[in-house]
Amino acid sequence: MNKIHLITWIAITFIVSAFKSDVGSSQYKCMIQLTNYSGEGAYIVVSVLNANKEYVETLRVLGDDEEWYPDLPTWWSFFEKAGQENVDAITGATIAGGERSIFILDIDDRYLDNGHFLRFETSVEHQNYVENDVLLPLKSSSISGKFEGSDYIRYVRLIPN
Amino acid sequence: MLKNLWRYSHFILAVSSSLFLLLATLSGLILAFGPINAEINTYQLAGSQDITIQTLINNLGNDYDEILEINRDASGAVQISAFSSNPAFDGDFYLDPVTGKKIAEIQDKHPVFTFTTNLHRSLFLKTPGRIFVGIASFLLLLIVISGLGLLIKRQGGFSRVFSRVIKENREQYYHVTLGRWAIVPILIIAITGCYLSLVRFEIIATTKGEWENGQTTEHGDAFERYQLKDLRSLEFPFTKEPEDYYTLSLKDRELKVHQYTGDVVQQRRYPFSLMVAMLSFDLHTGAGNWWWAAVLAGSCLSMLYFMYSGALISIARLKSKTKNKFSPQEAEYVILVGSENGSTKHFGHALQHALIDQKKKVYLDDLNNFQSYKQINHLIVLTSTYGDGEAPANASKFIETFHRTPIHRPFQSTVVGFGSRSYSKFCQYAMDVHDAISDNNLVSLPSTPTLINDKNLGAFQDWARSWSVAQGLSLNLPTDKLQSSGKALKLTIVAKKSTQNEEEETFTLELSPKKRLRVHSGDLLSITPPGDAVERLYSVGVLPNGNMIISVKRHNHGICSNYLNQLVLGETFTAAVKNNTHFHLPNKATALVMIGNGTGIGPFLGMINTKTTPKKHLYWGGRTTQSFVLYEDFISRAQKQQSLQNIRIALSQESKKQYVQDLLLEDQEKVARLIKKNSTLMICGSLAMKKGVLEVLATICSNHGLPSIQELEQDGFIRSDCY
Structure with missing residues (x-):
């Protein structure tokens, strides 16, 4: 009985998680x-x-020279351990002062409306590391819009694609 | 003094930055192939740069869901960054601006270039590396400036920088000749490199200007006004909202363009510092300009050569630093040398050794180190002259020091000047030193200095002989110290011809070197017979097949001539070739008049068989027809191939009993005409003959209102190699 219960539970968990x-x-x-x-x-x-402000997933990296990744220490300690595959697919070129970059962010719907955040962190060689240049809650009601940055980022704009 | 400063800085700067510069040069050489490579793979389409930006946008059509931006790189290739559900139009790729379609993927930079760029910029040391490289480029700038200073000094003024460089030795000649061309691109590399470093460390700010609001300067369609060739990048609006604009970046500014009206809503101009930074980048990297990149590659190669030749020149200078057995205060003989690159010092060393062999106390030093010497009896000054009559490097302070230093003791002095007649102020500095020394009443010295052309060994030995006789000494100059003697080489006798009359026997030897070597007619072959310490020098003629001809007169008691005479065909012996540049075939002469007697025909046998443009006239004097037999073959061969236009022979014991100078006098109209046309006269043979020839030439010159013999010698129109 107990055994069946357990199997059923596991099955349900799998189905739910798969779903x-x-x-x-x-x-x-x-x-x-x-x-x-x-x-x-x-x-x-x-x-x-x-x-809890712990890293869950890296969505985009602007900067393709891994030599400089340790300059983003908070993220690097997560990224190094995570061993995320296929980094190339989410990597783009750096942009300098006054420039902009546009890309598509693929955000898993699981992350929406349950306390997750979207963090934009920045680092410039020879200058500062900014852990939370932009930090915004992942809420479906407010994710579209324009968000002011605190340091190198003037603003981030997001619209549904 | 100033020149010493230039040279010292040039040397110190080059040494201190050599490692960084070597790395930067090698990596720069590789990187220069980036733009050349890009030119080969370029995606710029001919003629498509003239379309307006509006046409470009129209050409893009409806295949793109959304365009983020368009970039045009330095080579003119256009890249687009776009989203599309159709994979052929999605992503970043090279665009054909006319059809609006993809023409190629954007290739990653070749890993070699990425690696090398990193090395070139920072030596893989991140920020500290960039600082080193920045400093090295500043040092390079200083090296170029000090090199320019030296070049101007050497050539005798800024306006003479591109005048003829006088060849003293190979490294130096090419260091200067190449230097005066490469100096411009290397200066540009150094300046732009410094500027980019300054920008990089934000010592020069290159922030783009602020957007100028409101005052719309341009109405109407900005996209019709500018063409693709003006474009650097075009950023498309983020959304279709009217307050999202296009950002159009041109060469010198950025415009925000309204996406519906085409008005310029805002603009900002690039500050001058940023324009310079962009220009510096293009100049430093050769981006987008393959031929400039090729110039940069050439400059890198020449810098490698400068490092190599500069090192050799410095080693030669350092090697010639003096070693002394006696202190200045115990020396009876003081030899002071004025030398630019240490070559005159060989003569000082030889003299020092010869005197020490005679148990004399000798002190050898640079002219600049003149002081009062307690035991001095003889002061011998050997000095070259630098550039336009100036003091060489280690002699610049001598005259001033000499006047200032109290002299307590009378002594004898003599000045020997070394120079080249191809400089207009031949041995000028030696004469200045002579005058300065003769100002002092306690010093007795001959009325004129001894002047020696082109480091002529024989002339120096003559001086040393007569000087030592006057001192009651019999000096034996170690000749190996006197000329950087050529490498020992093996020569095989492949032909021998001899002729004899009642008084003399002469013979020619055709010698084949084991290895092909760099030797010209007029160079000297140094032969030291076995068991003998003294070398003999023979002027060689070089045949087209690379064999050398020497013509030797056998003396009854001559060790060397008898040694050579007993060698048989096929036998091999050792000798060395000494460069004797001043007696080479001139490059630019309109015609060549060769004058010689006896075995002095040796170098001419080679020259007349060299097919060069100047017309050649040979005057030769010998004793009898028999004497000429030796040379007949060479002469007739030269006449057959028309590399000898004219020959006249004077025989002193037969027929008209003439000397070679008599022929010149007979032909004086022709000789005068040839001199007038800047022909070169080359004299080889006995000193007595030379004297006679010069007398006749002097008569011809004065009869025909030509420059004096001295002037002709000075300008290199008369060259001689006599013994």
Whole structure:
């Protein structure tokens, strides 16, 4: 009896989780506009954090020279361990002061409306590391819009694609 | 003094930055192939750069769901970044601006270039590496400036920088000749490199200007006004909202263009510092301009050569630093040398050794280190002259020091000047030193200095002989110290011809070197017979097949001539070739008049068989028809191939009993005409003959209102190699 109960429970869990991962994802067109700072191109990482501000997934990396990744220490300690595959697919070129970058963010619907955050962190060689240049809650009601950055980022704009 | 400063800085800068510069040069050489490579693979389509930006946008058609931006790189190739459900139009790729279709994927930079770029910029050391490279490029700038200073000094003024470089030795000649061309691109590389470093470390700010609001300067369609060739990038609006604009980046500014009206809503101009930074980048990398990149590659190669030749020149200078057995205060003989690159010092060393062999106390030093010497009896000054009559590097302070230093003791002095007649102020500095020394009443010295052309060994030995006789000494100059003697080489006798009359026997040897070597007619072959310490020098003629001809007169008691005479065909012996540049075939002469007697015909046998443009006239004097037999074959061969236009022979014991100078006098109209046309006269043979020839030439010159013999010698129109 107990055994059957357990099997059923496991089965349900699997089905639910399978279904859940099948819930799908939403695409957002994202634009990062940098301020007119002077210096090298900024390394920028866009990631999803959980309610405890722990990294869950890396969505986008602007900067393709891994030599500089350790300059984003908070993210790097997660990324190094996570061993995320297929980084190339989410990697783009750095942008410098005054420039913008546009890309598509694929956000898993699981992350919406349950306390997750979207973090944009930046680092410029020879200058500062900014852990929360932009930090916004992943709420379906407010995810579209324009978000002011605190340092190198002037603003981030997101619209559903 | 100033020149010493230039040279010292040039040397110190080059040494201190050599490692960084070597890395930067090698990596720069590789990187220069980036733009050349890009030119080969370019996606720029001919003629498509003239379309307006509006036409470009129209050409893109409806295949793209959304366009993010269009970029045009330095080579003119157009890239697009777009989203599309059709994979053929999705992503980043090279665009045909006319059809609006993809023409190629964007290739990643070749890993070699990525790797090398990193090395070139930072030596893989991140920020500290960039600082090193920045400093190295600043040092390069200083090296170029000090090199320019030296070049101007050497050539005798800025306006003479591109005048003829006088060849002293190979490294130096090419260091200067190549340097004056490469100096411009290397200066550009250094300046732009410095500027980029300054920008990089934000010492020069290159922030783009602020957007100028409101004052709309341009109405109407900005996209019709500008063409693709003006474009650097075009960013498309993020959304269709009217407040989202196009950003159009041109060469010198950025415009925000309204996506519906085409008005320029805002604009910002690039600050001058940013324009310079962009220009510096293009100049430093050769981006988009393959031929400039090729110039940069050439500059890298020449920098490698400068490092190599500069090192050799420095080693030669350092090697010639003096070693002394006696202190200045115990020396009876003081030899002071003025030398630019240490070559005159060989003569000082030889003299020092010869005197020490005679148990004399000798002190050898640079002219600049003149001081008062307690035991001095003889002061011997050997000095070259630099550029336009100036002091060489280690002699610049001598005259001033000499006047200032108290002299307590009378002594004898003599000045030997080394120079080249191809400089207009031949041995000028030696004469200045002579005058300065003769100002002092306690010093007795001959009325004129001894002047030696082109480091002529024989002339120096003559001086040393007569000087030592006057001192009651019999000096034996170690000749191996006197010329950087050529490498020992093996020569095989492949032909021998001899002729004899009642008084003398002469013979020619045709010698085949084991290895092909760099030797010209007029160079000297140094032969030291076995068991003998003294070398003999023979002027060689070089045949087209690379064999050398020497013509030797056998003396009854001559060790060397008898040694050579007893060698048989096929036998091999050792000798060395010494460069004797001043007696080479001139490059630019309109015609060549060769004058010689006896075995002095040796170098001419090679020259007349060289097919070069100048017309050649040979005057030769010998004793009898028999004497000429030796050379007949060479002469008739030359006449057959028309590399000898004219020959006249004077015989002193037969027929008209003439000397070679008598022929010149007979032909004086022709000789005068040839001199007038800037022909070169080359004289080889006995000193007595030379004297006679010069007398006749002097008469001809004065009869025909031509420059004096001295002037002709000075300008290199008369060259001689006599013994």
